[in-house]
Amino acid sequence: xxxxxxxxxxxxxxxxxxxGNQTVLEDVSLQINKGSFLGLVxxxxxxxxxxxxxxxxxxxxxxxxxxxxxxxxxxFHQWGKIGFVSQKANSFNSGFPATxxxxxxxxxxxxxxxxxxxxxxHKQAIREAIDQVGMTDFxxxxxxxxxxxxxxxxxxxxxxxxxPELLILDEPTVGxxxxxxxxxxxxxxxxxxxKEITLVLxxxxxxxMTDHVTDxxxxxxxxxxxxxxxxxxxxxxxxxxxxxxxxLLTHNHSHxxx
Amino acid sequence: MLDxxxxxxxxxxxxxxxxxxxLLAPMLGVFLVVRRLALIADALSHxxxxxxxxxxxxxxxxxxxxxxxxxxxxxxxxVGGSLLIEQLRNAYKYxxxxxxxxxxxxxxxxxxxxxxxxxxxxxxxxNYLFGSVIAVSRSDLWTISIITVLVVTxxxxxxxxxxxxxxxxxxxxxxxxxxxxINFIFIIMVALVIAASMRVVGILLVSSLMTLPVAAxxxxxxxxxxxxxxxxxxxxxxxxxxxxxxFHLDLAPGGMxxxxxxxxxxxxxxxxxxxxxxxxxFSKSQKTR
Numbered sequence: 001x002x003x004x005x006x007x008x009x010x011x012x013x014x015x016x017x018x019x020g021n022q023t024v025l026e027d028v029s030l031q032i033n034k035g036s037f038l039g040l041v042x043x044x045x046x047x048x049x050x051x052x053x054x055x056x057x058x059x060x061x062x063x064x065x066x067x068x069x070x071x072x073x074x075x076f077h078q079w080g081k082i083g084f085v086s087q088k089a090n091s092f093n094s095g096f097p098a099t100x101x102x103x104x105x106x107x108x109x110x111x112x113x114x115x116x117x118x119x120x121x122h123k124q125a126i127r128e129a130i131d132q133v134g135m136t137d138f139x140x141x142x143x144x145x146x147x148x149x150x151x152x153x154x155x156x157x158x159x160x161x162x163x164p165e166l167l168i169l170d171e172p173t174v175g176x177x178x179x180x181x182x183x184x185x186x187x188x189x190x191x192x193x194x195k196e197i198t199l200v201l202x203x204x205x206x207x208x209m210t211d212h213v214t215d216x217x218x219x220x221x222x223x224x225x226x227x228x229x230x231x232x233x234x235x236x237x238x239x240x241x242x243x244x245x246x247x248l249l250t251h252n253h254s255h256x257x258x
Numbered sequence: 259m260l261d262x263x264x265x266x267x268x269x270x271x272x273x274x275x276x277x278x279x280x281l282l283a284p285m286l287g288v289f290l291v292v293r294r295l296a297l298i299a300d301a302l303s304h305x306x307x308x309x310x311x312x313x314x315x316x317x318x319x320x321x322x323x324x325x326x327x328x329x330x331x332x333x334x335x336x337v338g339g340s341l342l343i344e345q346l347r348n349a350y351k352y353x354x355x356x357x358x359x360x361x362x363x364x365x366x367x368x369x370x371x372x373x374x375x376x377x378x379x380x381x382x383x384x385n386y387l388f389g390s391v392i393a394v395s396r397s398d399l400w401t402i403s404i405i406t407v408l409v410v411t412x413x414x415x416x417x418x419x420x421x422x423x424x425x426x427x428x429x430x431x432x433x434x435x436x437x438x439x440i441n442f443i444f445i446i447m448v449a450l451v452i453a454a455s456m457r458v459v460g461i462l463l464v465s466s467l468m469t470l471p472v473a474a475x476x477x478x479x480x481x482x483x484x485x486x487x488x489x490x491x492x493x494x495x496x497x498x499x500x501x502x503x504x505f506h507l508d509l510a511p512g513g514m515x516x517x518x519x520x521x522x523x524x525x526x527x528x529x530x531x532x533x534x535x536x537x538x539x540f541s542k543s544q545k546t547r
Contacts, residue, residue, distance in 0.1 A: 080433075086429065118418075140481070
């Protein structure tokens with residue numbers, strides 16, 4: 001911890017957030033180091049998605065401070081350094097007539113900037129990102145013709161194409177079949193180890209996650225735990241609470257309650 | 259037709275104007291349709307009508323307006339209406355679409371008041387409602403040419419931002435795209451195109467030229483760029499064929515253009531269905547072999 005500024009990708013210091021008078025996050029302090037692979041878990045309504053929106057600058061906390069790569073978020077402008085893959089279901093209309101190539105190219109638009117156009121180098125980067133997620137054969141297909149798992153890989157390619165240093169994934173495996181989920185985690189492992197991208201994975205799916213992540217953070221309005229994966233698994237109460245609770249909640253969710 | 263075309267200036271005006279709006283209307287229509295905002299075109303065309311009516315009313319009483327092309331006041335109302343829609347959409351965060359009926363009924367209401375004050379309908383107003391082959395002037399053609407250059411340039415320059423915002427607004431925001439600025443520019447372009455289109459298609463039918471070609475293109479296109487090409491192609495076919503029929507049968511061109519656009523849509527849907535059936539039968543017969 002001699003030079004924390006250099007190691008930290010994300011720092012939250014005493015962050016609280018309310019929607020109206022309902023407190024969603026309370027006094028959350030969390031440091032995410034460069035090169036780590038953090039699994040952020042918590043039941044429905046625990047404030048996970050709100051935390052992600054805060055990190056992306058889509059919401060501002062009422063109290064506390066957020067730093068990205070050592071810079072206060074209000075002064076942070078290098079959004080190209082941060083990739084975001086959202087929960088597929090609620091963020092786009094699957095009938096939209098756009099090819100895989102077109103969707104991935106969007107990942108560069110922010111970086112390219114207003115009144116500028118994609119160059120040959122950009123197009124090469126787009127093809128490489130598509131290749132990295134193994135979707136080259138589908139480059140000119142409409143996004144709506146692909147399966148849920150394939151669409152999710154396309155969205156990862158879109159996040160990768162701007163060569164981010166931090167990749168945030170919000171419930172990316174919802175609605176994706178088991179085989180695809182395994183391939184998906186393999187891909188994340190490769191990005192983390194080979195490309196040294198810092199990963200934050202928000203998920204319900206504790207079982208598959210703990211085999212891959214280096215650190216775990218448990219959130220339920222306040223931060224209940226933050227440490228490495230071995231400590232999380234050693235703490236039986238915690239892992240069974242979050243694991244069990246989460247299962248129950250997903251069950252309730254899919255059957256509309258009792 | 260060809261002979262008459264070279265003989266009469268009004269036919270040339272109508273035809274060139276038609277070609278320009280056959281390009282413009284579907285081009286903006288693509289973004290309106292994918293953003294589920296197709297009805298904005300209706301709201302803006304109705305407020306444009308009140309602008310036209312205001313101009314016709316003023317021309318009865320104020321000398322200055324007698325020489326003025328009513329298109330200009332129509333443009334002012336259309337752009338003003340588009341800004342009001344943006345304001346209303348921000349005011350009703352969770353019921354954004356309510357902005358459209360408010361402007362639509364407000365526009366037609368104001369228009370009716372102006373028309374009554376001007377002592378009822380005249381032939382001129384009828385032309386604005388349903389389009390006309392003979393009423394397009396050289397000054398209309400020039401105004402619409404300038405609008406075309408402006409709109410095509412702006413869409414070309416902001417294509418990638420518009421595309422991203424249409425596909426996934428949240429992600430576009432995350433990547434630092436200025437939504438307010440882009441939406442503002444876009445809706446002004448829509449207002450300009452609507453005012454430009456009404457001479458040929460007519461106010462009541464402008465929105466159909468923005469949506470019908472796009473609806474047909476959507477069923478065939480692979481990717482967003484292709485959707486543009488098909489939409490413009492269908493838009494131009496509808497305008498050209500519509501104008502020719504309207505001239506020969508002495509009908510309002512707006513109605514003919516829309517009928518052709520509907521026909522294209524039907525053909526595309528039928529073509530797509532039979533194509534799909536044939537390919538299924540074909541793949542079945544291959545499997546049984």
